[in-house]
Amino acid sequence: MNDSFYLTTTLPYVNGEPHIGHALEFIQADVIARYKRNKGFTTYFNTGTDEHGLKMYQKAGEENLSPQEYVDKYSQRFKDFCKSFSISYDRFIRTTDEDHIKAAQTFWNKSLENGDIYKKAYTGLYCVGCEEFKTEKDLVDGKCPDHNKEPEEHSEENYFFKFSRYQEPLLDLYKKQSDFVKPASKLQEMISFVGGGLQDFSISRRRENLPWGISVPNDPDQVMYVWFDALVNYVTTIGYGTNEKEFEKWWPVVQLCGPDNNRFQSAMWQAMLMSAGIKPSKHILIHGMILAEDGTKMSKTIGNVVSPFELLETYGAEATRYYLISGIPTFGDSSFSHDQLEMKYKADLQNNFGNLLNRVITMINKKEVDTSESLISESFKSEVLNLKARYTEHMDSFDLFEAMKNAQKLGSYGNVYITEQEPWAKDKTEEEITETLSGLEYLLNELIELYSPVLPDACEKAKSALLKRENIILFPELEIA
RNA sequence: CGCGGGGUGGAGCAGUGGUAGCUCGUCAGGCUCAUAACCUGAAGGUCAGACGUUCGAAUCGUCUCCCCGCAACCA
Numbered sequence: 033m034n035d036s037f038y039l040t041t042t043l044p045y046v047n048g049e050p051h052i053g054h055a056l057e058f059i060q061a062d063v064i065a066r067y068k069r070n071k072g073f074t075t076y077f078n079t080g081t082d083e084h085g086l087k088m089y090q091k092a093g094e095e096n097l098s099p100q101e102y103v104d105k106y107s108q109r110f111k112d113f114c115k116s117f118s119i120s121y122d123r124f125i126r127t128t129d130e131d132h133i134k135a136a137q138t139f140w141n142k143s144l145e146n147g148d149i150y151k152k153a154y155t156g157l158y159c160v161g162c163e164e165f166k167t168e169k170d171l172v173d174g175k176c177p178d179h180n181k182e183p184e185e186h187s188e189e190n191y192f193f194k195f196s197r198y199q200e201p202l203l204d205l206y207k208k209q210s211d212f213v214k215p216a217s218k219l220q221e222m223i224s225f226v227g228g229g230l231q232d233f234s235i236s237r238r239r240e241n242l243p244w245g246i247s248v249p250n251d252p253d254q255v256m257y258v259w260f261d262a263l264v265n266y267v268t269t270i271g272y273g274t275n276e277k278e279f280e281k282w283w284p285v286v287q288l289c290g291p292d293n294n295r296f297q298s299a300m301w302q303a304m305l306m307s308a309g310i311k312p313s314k315h316i317l318i319h320g321m322i323l324a325e326d327g328t329k330m331s332k333t334i335g336n337v338v339s340p341f342e343l344l345e346t347y348g349a350e351a352t353r354y355y356l357i358s359g360i361p362t363f364g365d366s367s368f369s370h371d372q373l374e375m376k377y378k379a380d381l382q383n384n385f386g387n388l389l390n391r392v393i394t395m396i397n398k399k400e401v402d403t404s405e406s407l408i409s410e411s412f413k414s415e416v417l418n419l420k421a422r423y424t425e426h427m428d429s430f431d432l433f434e435a436m437k438n439a440q441k442l443g444s445y446g447n448v449y450i451t452e453q454e455p456w457a458k459d460k461t462e463e464e465i466t467e468t469l470s471g472l473e474y475l476l477n478e479l480i481e482l483y484s485p486v487l488p489d490a491c492e493k494a495k496s497a498l499l500k501r502e503n504i505i506l507f508p509e510l511e512i513a
Numbered sequence: 514c515g516c517g518g519g520g521u522g523g524a525g526c527a528g529u530g531g532u533a534g535c536u537c538g539u540c541a542g543g544c545u546c547a548u549a550a551c552c553u554g555a556a557g558g559u560c561a562g563a564c565g566u567u568c569g570a571a572u573c574g575u576c577u578c579c580c581c582g583c584a585a586c587c588a
Contacts, residue, residue, distance in 0.1 A: 041588090042588070044587090044588075045587085047586085047587090048586075048587085051587075051588080052588085053587070053588035054587090054588060055588090056588065057588050058588095217517090217518085221517080224516095288588090289588070290587080290588025291582090291588075292583095292587070292588070293588070318588095319588070320588090321582080321587095321588070322588080323581080323582090327580075327581065328580095328581070328582095329581080329582070329587090330587085331585085331586065331587080332585095332586045332587080333585075333586065337586095337587090359525095361526080361527095364518095365518075365519090365581085365582085366525090366526090367525090369524095369525075371524085371525090371537095372524095372525065372537090375525090375536085375537055375538095376536090376537095378537095379536075379537070380536090382548060382550085383548075383550060383551080384551095386547095386548065386550095387547055387548055387550050387551075388547080388550095388551085389547095390546095390547055390548065390550095391546050391547035391548090391550085391551080392546085392547085393547095394546060394547060395546050395547085398546075399546095437527095437535085437536095440536085447551055447552075448551090448552065450546075450547095450551075450552090451543095451544070451551060451552040451553090452552080454544085454546090455546070456544090456545070456546050503547095505548060506548090507548080508548080509548080
């Protein structure tokens with residue numbers, strides 16, 4: 033039996049601060065990782081930062097930093113984020129890491145040996161000011177908008193990847209594994225994209241144009257184009273090229289990514305893997321896009337972006353985690369809403385869960401009962417286990433949003449049960465009260481388990497409070513300025 | 514006709530052929546163990562509009578209107 037589980041996020045490009053979209057992806061991944069660990073899987077959870085490329089080089093210049101200093105600075109911001117939000121990664125990989133650079137070159141060579149990398153002259157419109165090729169779409173009135181200059185026709189030799197060769201194998205992969213990409217609509221997108229025909233794409237740049245990148249093996253004038261190197265991190269991190277045994281243990285991977293990254297992860301990367309003789313990924317999970325409160329896209333230009341660090345300050349890590357998992361559909365777009373966040377916190381965490389915990393602990397203490405699992409009625413127990421099973425089913429298919437609904441239902445069931453049983457009523461016998469409270473204690477322990485991937489901190493406190501029978505305000509009133 | 518997503522009670526969302534459902538809010542009642550919490554019940558929707566297919570449509574088809582994304586920062 034294979035009890036290992038390997039999960040990764042996409043590596044964000046470190047040309048700015050972490051934003052809410054990164055938060056969503058990292059937290060989703062963390063919840064899955066914690067869930068799998070709880071279930072007994074040996075889990076490897078990878079995340080990190082993508083740090084090469086021209087943009088990085090230019091941005092560093094703008095801030096008067098060397099490229100390395102620049103990426104160090106922003107990579108650290110992502111690490112800070114992970115720490116603040118309890119992201120339990122096993123490795124935080126940086127594409128500037130030594131082992132990654134080696135692995136990217138090994139991967140390149142493998143693909144080259146397989147005949148999928150070739151050199152070709154590329155002719156295009158080149159803006160001298162930007163020192164980069166422009167496409168028609170980049171231009172305004174035929175001119176580069178940044179330099180107000182017409183780009184020149186320019187030709188250079190670059191390496192290309194034979195993407196076109198993988199059309200059939202990719203379609204085959206999509207056909208054979210209908211849940212390869214989730215949700216199904218995103219798989220459909222790939223089927224029509226790949227089915228429409230594939231063009232080979234350029235995977236290197238001349239070093240003089242792109243000084244910040246990984247060298248192409250045996251060609252000092254060329255560096256790898258950023259994302260070719262970036263994608264390889266998913267195999268680097270588990271020992272590709274350095275530790276085959278370790279690699280075999282973990283591969284294939286379950287990957288999370290944003291909707292705009294579908295092509296890279298589900299098509300190009302899969303073709304690259306085939307080229308290097310590696311099995312495809314296990315799943316590509318595509319989360320939704322978080323929109324601004326008014327339903328439009330968040331954008332730095334408009335200035336309506338929500339910062340996870342602000343949410344941390346206002347609501348704390350656990351409430352934010354809970355909202356991102358339980359308040360918005362796992363695979364669908366949805367607007368960010370402060371009201372919704374506060375509502376979920378209050379209704380689900382303070383009232384449904386925290387209050388239930390507290391009232392049960394109080395009553396156990398007051399009645400001085402000795403609870404025991406053997407006293408619980410079968411019908412009660414099976415109802416609890418039934419809700420747990422539905423939770424598990426959704427978690428196993430990575431639908432965190434649907435899974436959490438069943439945790440909420442379990443809490444409600446506890447609240448209904450306690451009202452129906454009235455353990456405080458004077459005509460209740462000691463046996464009856466003991467049975468009721470044993471059941472509730474059992475339910476709470478299960479509930480804590482279901483919530484623990486999302487609320488690791490609160491659940492640990494809850495567990496200990498229940499064990500020691502100490503009253504506790506698990507979710508205090510939010511102090512909102 | 515560029516492509517795609519969407520328009521469901523006050524708000525946010527489920528629901529892809531067979532009596533319209535969930536959370537919040539509102540109203541009424543109950544309970545008192547608890548973080549003014551918890552439980553029960555009620556009101557509230559011609560499922561954007563029109564036509565069509567069907568014994569039967571929110572769900573399928575055609576057309577119309579409206580919102581959003583696909584170009585930039587970016588998950």
